[in-house]
Amino acid sequence: MSATTAAAPPRSTISLHKLGVFCGLAAAVWLGSAEAPTKLVSAGFSPFLLSMGMVMGAFVARWTLPTMLKGTEFLYHDLRERPHLIVWALVGGMLWAVANTLTIFGIRSVGLAIAFPLWNTNSLVGLFWGWLFFKELRGSRAKDWLKVIGGAAAIVVGAAVLVIATVQQNAGATGKTGIGILAVLGAGVLWGTMYIPYRKAYLSGMNPLSFVTIFTFGELGTVFTLGCFFYGGVGPLAAELQRARPMLFWPFLGGFCWVIGDLFQQYAAKYVGIGRGIPLSNTNQLLGLAWGALVFGEFSGLSTGGRLTILLGSIIMIAGAISISMAAPPASELENWRAASQRECDRYGLNQEEVTAIVDGDDPATEQKRTRRWWEWLIVASACGIFIWLAAGTRVQPIAVNLPWMIALIAGALVTLGLCGTLLWRRTRFS
Amino acid sequence: MKHSRVAAILTDVHLWVPLVVLALGTALLMALR
Numbered sequence: 283m284s285a286t287t288a289a290a291p292p293r294s295t296i297s298l299h300k301l302g303v304f305c306g307l308a309a310a311v312w313l314g315s316a317e318a319p320t321k322l323v324s325a326g327f328s329p330f331l332l333s334m335g336m337v338m339g340a341f342v343a344r345w346t347l348p349t350m351l352k353g354t355e356f357l358y359h360d361l362r363e364r365p366h367l368i369v370w371a372l373v374g375g376m377l378w379a380v381a382n383t384l385t386i387f388g389i390r391s392v393g394l395a396i397a398f399p400l401w402n403t404n405s406l407v408g409l410f411w412g413w414l415f416f417k418e419l420r421g422s423r424a425k426d427w428l429k430v431i432g433g434a435a436a437i438v439v440g441a442a443v444l445v446i447a448t449v450q451q452n453a454g455a456t457g458k459t460g461i462g463i464l465a466v467l468g469a470g471v472l473w474g475t476m477y478i479p480y481r482k483a484y485l486s487g488m489n490p491l492s493f494v495t496i497f498t499f500g501e502l503g504t505v506f507t508l509g510c511f512f513y514g515g516v517g518p519l520a521a522e523l524q525r526a527r528p529m530l531f532w533p534f535l536g537g538f539c540w541v542i543g544d545l546f547q548q549y550a551a552k553y554v555g556i557g558r559g560i561p562l563s564n565t566n567q568l569l570g571l572a573w574g575a576l577v578f579g580e581f582s583g584l585s586t587g588g589r590l591t592i593l594l595g596s597i598i599m600i601a602g603a604i605s606i607s608m609a610a611p612p613a614s615e616l617e618n619w620r621a622a623s624q625r626e627c628d629r630y631g632l633n634q635e636e637v638t639a640i641v642d643g644d645d646p647a648t649e650q651k652r653t654r655r656w657w658e659w660l661i662v663a664s665a666c667g668i669f670i671w672l673a674a675g676t677r678v679q680p681i682a683v684n685l686p687w688m689i690a691l692i693a694g695a696l697v698t699l700g701l702c703g704t705l706l707w708r709r710t711r712f713s
Numbered sequence: 714m715k716h717s718r719v720a721a722i723l724t725d726v727h728l729w730v731p732l733v734v735l736a737l738g739t740a741l742l743m744a745l746r
Contacts, residue, residue: 365718366718366721366722369722369728370727370728370731373728373731373732373735374731376735377731377734377735377738380735380738380739380742381738383742384738384741384742384745387742387745411730415726415727415730461745464741464745465741465745468738468741468742469738471734471737471738472734472735472738475730475731475734475735476731478727478730478731479727479731482727508742512746629721629725630718630721631718
């Protein structure tokens with residue numbers, strides 16, 4: 283079975299900075315929504331099972347979506363051009379898996395609405411690595427430094443306000459709260475460091491869709507290894523997965539949604555850098571709060587003061603992220619970005635001219651006609667089959683939800699996906 | 714993969730920093746379990 287792509291509409295002329303900002307916002311919507319299924323932790327299921335469910339869903343998504351969008355021929359060509367980045371994609375996946383497991387510990391101890399803003403401090407870590415290794419902010423104007431550093435400081439202050447609120451609201455359970463905070467802050471460092479592989483890949487001209495197909499082996503392998511370690515082998519782990527079968531659909535779905543957000547985040551990291559793109563996508567805190575408060579009723583037992591404190595901390599963090607995202611890189615900073623890209627080309631023997639075109643969203647390979655292979659349809663059909671199989675055996679979990687708000691949030695996420703996905707295609711052809 | 718490329722990977726600070734952080738994060742996870 284084969285088919286050839288039809289003639290594409292003319293390219294959009296939107297600036298890469300604006301495109302990156304839109305991708306960051308779309309990432310926020312989907313990353314925020316994807317964490318909602320981890321609420322099931324409070325229903326008595328193991329954090330490892332939930333983490334594994336999410337990662338398995340992510341594994342399916344990280345193969346299915348790139349195959350649907352670009353085809354396996356394009357992905358293979360991209361990986362063959364830059365084989366060294368396979369190492370970084372695997373390490374990035376391993377970092378993601380350990381961080382994700384830590385966040386589930388955190389959610390169990392301090393709740394989804396509190397855990398979200400704390401692990402979002404990963405943007406500060408990413409900002410530092412972007413400056414240190416990839417020359418982000420180098421050569422920029424004083425006002426841009428102020429916007430970015432001021433924004434980063436605001437995120438720290440916002441996080442501190444939320445920590446204070448957490449301790450007050452969990453009086454009498456400080457030991458558990460401390461563990462939860464430590465876990466989510468640790469996850470923030472791991473996720474912040476995970477952006478090193480992201481940025482390195484994109485400054486080398488790798489396509490985000492190719493990157494995630496390898497990345498997923500690192501995350502699935504790590505979670506499986508951790509699961510075997512904690513459960514005492516493959517047999518006990520498999521037995522636990524079988525026991526969790528009635529709820530496995532939800533974290534699986536969460537993992538799939540996470541990948542949609544992650545892909546938008548990858549494109550944001552590519553087109554505006556990790557120092558700017560990650561804080562923007564980290565406004566997923568808003569969606570986490572919306573799901574926690576509106577759908578799961580997490581704030582129902584809190585005092586007015588506690589709610590106001592959480593709201594204040596959230597607003598400060600968001601203002602910081604907005605400030606950072608408004609600092610468009612000037613030409614002098616873009617020169618430094620090119621120097622960072624040149625470093626990769628020199629070190630790994632890449633074609634600088636081709637890499638520059640790809641970094642600018644004009645990958646010549648995306649214009650080439652490609653043929654659909656039969657196994658691509660098989661991959662998509664297998665993914666659909668897995669979801670149908672899991673959904674068929676799913677039981678309703680004993681957790682109260684507000685259905686109208688849930689429908690509204692899901693509809694908003696789908697509209698965002700359609701709009702931003704179209705924009706990305708029209709401007710870069712998913713380059 | 715060429716020998717020179719392998720050497721470039723192994724001596725790249727962009728690799729060692731994530732590996733060290735990964736080791737520390739895994740240690741934290743083990744301590745918290």
